[in-house]
Amino acid sequence: MSTLARVVDPEAVAALAGPSARLAVRVPASWSGRAVEVRAPVRLSCARCDGGGCDGCARSGAFKIELGAAERSFIVTLPERLAADGALVRLLRPLGDESVIETLLLEIRAAEKPSEGVSLHATPSAAARAGTTTILVVLALVLTALAITLAAR
Numbered sequence: 679m680s681t682l683a684r685v686v687d688p689e690a691v692a693a694l695a696g697p698s699a700r701l702a703v704r705v706p707a708s709w710s711g712r713a714v715e716v717r718a719p720v721r722l723s724c725a726r727c728d729g730g731g732c733d734g735c736a737r738s739g740a741f742k743i744e745l746g747a748a749e750r751s752f753i754v755t756l757p758e759r760l761a762a763d764g765a766l767v768r769l770l771r772p773l774g775d776e777s778v779i780e781t782l783l784l785e786i787r788a789a790e791k792p793s794e795g796v797s798l799h800a801t802p803s804a805a806a807r808a809g810t811t812t813i814l815v816v817l818a819l820v821l822t823a824l825a826i827t828l829a830a831r
């Protein structure tokens with residue numbers, strides 16, 4: 679399974695020329711702000727032509743993901759508050775470098791039941807927070823060391 683998918687800003691994505699796919703998922707509104715695991719289907723529509731066929735998808739309108747179920751899964755953190763019309767998240771290489779997909783436009787909509795292949799990821803936020811805390815502690819130690827060095831002069 680891929681690690682936490684990176685969300686990239688729209689301008690950075692616009693500069694990318696690689697294959698871009700689109701995937702729509704439904705999640706319960708109560709999952710807002712939580713990390714979810716998404717298993718992408720074997721066939722993903724092309725985001726550039728929306729299935730019509732373009733140079734990005736070799737005129738097929740879609741991408742066939744030649745990966746196993748585990749490799750097609752990625753983790754993404756949902757927006758804190760899901761708007762009524764949903765959210766659009768752009769992910770950079772969510773399926774890893776093995777896949778042809780460079781960017782994935784993930785359309786997230788609130789619904790009563792999650793889509794097939796979408797599930798809550800176990801205790802991810804806590805782990806993410808722990809990582810952030812470690813970085814802050816290290817930074818604090820560096821600053822302390824710097825302060826001591828300066829004071830010693």
Ligand SMILES: [Zn+2]
Nearest residue numbers: 724727732735
């Ligand atoms: Zn296309």
